[in-house]
Amino acid sequence: MGVASRGWEICGLSAELTSFVGRRCEIAEVKRLLAGSRLVTLVGVGGVGKTRLALRVAADVRRAFPDGVYLVELAALERPDLLVQAVTEALEIPDLSTRPLLEVVADHLRDRQTLVVLDNCEHLLHDCAVMAETLVRSAPGLRILATSRQVLGVAGEQTMVVPPLPLLDGDMSRPPGKSSEQSDAVRLFAERAGAVLPGFAVTDDNREAVVRICRSLDGIPLAIELAAVRLRAISVEQLLTRLEDRFRVLTVGSKVMLPRQRTLRALIDWSYLLCTAQEQLLWARLSVFSGSLDLEGAEHVCSGDGIATEEILDLVIGLVDKSILVREEHRSKVRFRLLETIRQYGRDRLRESGQEEKLRRRHRDWYLDLVLGAQHDWFTPDQVTWYARLRTEHGNLRTALDFCLAAGGEAESGLIIASALRYYWIAADSPHEGRNWFDRLLAADERPTPARAWALCVKARLAVLQSDFTAAATLLEECGELARRFDDLTITGSATYVAGLAALLQQDLPRALTLLSKALDCSRRTDDQIGVVNSLIYLATTRSLLGRSDQAVEQFEECLAICEPRHENWFRSYTLWTYGIEVWKRGDTRRAVEMEREAVRLKEPFDDHLGVALCIEALAWMSCGEGDGERAALLLGALREIWRSFGGPLFGYLAEHHDTCERAARGNLGARGFEAAFRKGAGLTLAEALEYAMREDPPESEPQRRPSPLTRREMEIARLVAQGMSNKAIAAALVIAQRTAEGHVEHILVKLGFTSRVQIAAWVSRQEPGDDPSLSGDAP
Numbered sequence: 001m002g003v004a005s006r007g008w009e010i011c012g013l014s015a016e017l018t019s020f021v022g023r024r025c026e027i028a029e030v031k032r033l034l035a036g037s038r039l040v041t042l043v044g045v046g047g048v049g050k051t052r053l054a055l056r057v058a059a060d061v062r063r064a065f066p067d068g069v070y071l072v073e074l075a076a077l078e079r080p081d082l083l084v085q086a087v088t089e090a091l092e093i094p095d096l097s098t099r100p101l102l103e104v105v106a107d108h109l110r111d112r113q114t115l116v117v118l119d120n121c122e123h124l125l126h127d128c129a130v131m132a133e134t135l136v137r138s139a140p141g142l143r144i145l146a147t148s149r150q151v152l153g154v155a156g157e158q159t160m161v162v163p164p165l166p167l168l169d170g171d172m173s174r175p176p177g178k179s180s181e182q183s184d185a186v187r188l189f190a191e192r193a194g195a196v197l198p199g200f201a202v203t204d205d206n207r208e209a210v211v212r213i214c215r216s217l218d219g220i221p222l223a224i225e226l227a228a229v230r231l232r233a234i235s236v237e238q239l240l241t242r243l244e245d246r247f248r249v250l251t252v253g254s255k256v257m258l259p260r261q262r263t264l265r266a267l268i269d270w271s272y273l274l275c276t277a278q279e280q281l282l283w284a285r286l287s288v289f290s291g292s293l294d295l296e297g298a299e300h301v302c303s304g305d306g307i308a309t310e311e312i313l314d315l316v317i318g319l320v321d322k323s324i325l326v327r328e329e330h331r332s333k334v335r336f337r338l339l340e341t342i343r344q345y346g347r348d349r350l351r352e353s354g355q356e357e358k359l360r361r362r363h364r365d366w367y368l369d370l371v372l373g374a375q376h377d378w379f380t381p382d383q384v385t386w387y388a389r390l391r392t393e394h395g396n397l398r399t400a401l402d403f404c405l406a407a408g409g410e411a412e413s414g415l416i417i418a419s420a421l422r423y424y425w426i427a428a429d430s431p432h433e434g435r436n437w438f439d440r441l442l443a444a445d446e447r448p449t450p451a452r453a454w455a456l457c458v459k460a461r462l463a464v465l466q467s468d469f470t471a472a473a474t475l476l477e478e479c480g481e482l483a484r485r486f487d488d489l490t491i492t493g494s495a496t497y498v499a500g501l502a503a504l505l506q507q508d509l510p511r512a513l514t515l516l517s518k519a520l521d522c523s524r525r526t527d528d529q530i531g532v533v534n535s536l537i538y539l540a541t542t543r544s545l546l547g548r549s550d551q552a553v554e555q556f557e558e559c560l561a562i563c564e565p566r567h568e569n570w571f572r573s574y575t576l577w578t579y580g581i582e583v584w585k586r587g588d589t590r591r592a593v594e595m596e597r598e599a600v601r602l603k604e605p606f607d608d609h610l611g612v613a614l615c616i617e618a619l620a621w622m623s624c625g626e627g628d629g630e631r632a633a634l635l636l637g638a639l640r641e642i643w644r645s646f647g648g649p650l651f652g653y654l655a656e657h658h659d660t661c662e663r664a665a666r667g668n669l670g671a672r673g674f675e676a677a678f679r680k681g682a683g684l685t686l687a688e689a690l691e692y693a694m695r696e697d698p699p700e701s702e703p704q705r706r707p708s709p710l711t712r713r714e715m716e717i718a719r720l721v722a723q724g725m726s727n728k729a730i731a732a733a734l735v736i737a738q739r740t741a742e743g744h745v746e747h748i749l750v751k752l753g754f755t756s757r758v759q760i761a762a763w764v765s766r767q768e769p770g771d772d773p774s775l776s777g778d779a780p
Contacts, residue, residue, distance in 0.1 A: 057145065121147065167219060539555055573603045616690060629664065
């Protein structure tokens, strides 16, 4: 749900699918630089391994950053104005305030010890530099580890050029039969070759050829990995010959490109030429996706004009086999990703073909259909599935909206997409981003259309959630005019609901009652069940505040009666939250507490920080009402930071309960006791506060370690996984069959309820904190 405590792992990091080879000296140097500098940038050519090095260091030093290590992937961002938004998402910071996002991020990080990895900064260099400088100045406990092909140029920045993997003199001079240490480059080649050709090993017979291959590839990891894949079809000696022939031709090529860049380009060129014509075509077409994609998306966007839909699966398998596509596990589905260097190459090929705009339009059309499907099914049992899918596709949704702005005459489609995402912007805590898209799209297409009317209504709703009532009123005025022009009662009802919600939040209860009653009537007449439920929730709340308890209960019950048969989570959770408060006011605290906890459970699949905070707030009031001032003070303290990130407490019509609770808790505990409990709560993460709110006993000052569910052998293997060893390497170290090692790893994943080796590594570090490496020198 986005509130799980993940400070001990790298948030946003995908599982490492291959082992990490070498780089001991570089790892030590980056740690040394991080110990002495607030901003460290790893610089190097594409494919040299900057990202893998940064993530390995981040994993190693995570214990030195109690407030978390976070990965911000920038490669898929095509516009600089989304940079800070990407950071808020990675750090899971709600953006419901109207303050500048950079200010919100700075406030969030101000008192925290956090490491942020900014990956692939080169295409957003200036904006990354400005953001990094602002954040390190405002947050003393923050460290930033950036990767880029160029330095950021910020004062105090420490840089390290990431070198290619080294070759040892002894690689070729080693006497036959002598098992001296292999270089990192040769080890990487051997491991990747072994993955595609089981049983492969560097021997006296092939060592010289392997070393010459690695040397001709300048030790660039990506180039070595791409070359090793060829061993499926040819021998090491044949690979060497073909490489030397290829590079001989290259020497008469571009003199502008640096030698190592020419080397990598040559390898990608070669990978491209070794693909079939259809694989080449698919590679180029897949480059329109941002981040990752699924098979269904590839089939709809990339088929036709030379590729039949039924051929896509086999072509994808071929590109995975050639290491062009990376396969990723996402819950029960498989997704695919192009490494950024590979994606840029494919985009160049697509541009050269003259098909770029056509494929981008296909991409946009696919995501337009996707969000319309999500909107249609939002009030069904598939709601959670749709939300998870939209979260996964966020980068592609941005790319689709970008196309709508960049291509002439396409802004109306962008308005439809952005409006169809109305619940997603709220559920994902992204009203700020949603409003930004509406700003640009509404300015790009000022025609009076139904799409514009809906966009104005949704934008107004987002503005109301940010307490920007003046802007909302202006938007609703134009929306109302268009609704009357088109005689569209559905738009009228939605706009009236937003106006009623705004009146409620401004505590104008008579006006809220009138508007929400009108909105409910419109929704009933058009059979808009979502509109009915939305209106009922806050109409019942308004009646509760006016002291009309029986009417309020009747409408809350009607709301649940509509939602429960549909097995949806979102509207039920908000109904239970505010209905629980009414039940508490009527004196049934036990039932009210269970309703709040059920609301939290329903919110679990969403990143709904606001909704969770509102439920915790209500639970604090209920604890205080039962005389437990310490519990109330602790929960209020835990909420301090999240309310600050929102720009102040929301839903001001309930502020009276907050103030009453705080006064009662102070009276119960005394000023000193209240402050102590409040500070203790302020030291909890939202996840820890939520865990406490969901159970009866207070949080332990030192959590008790639970017994390991693993056997002694499984624990031994888990430690080796945590060291980054592959199944093959584990088998060799323990002198067991590789299949046995694979079986043990699968059992470990099942027992711990994990899906990746990274999660195993993080779990091991928590079981054995004394063995966990951290920064050399003083911790920040």
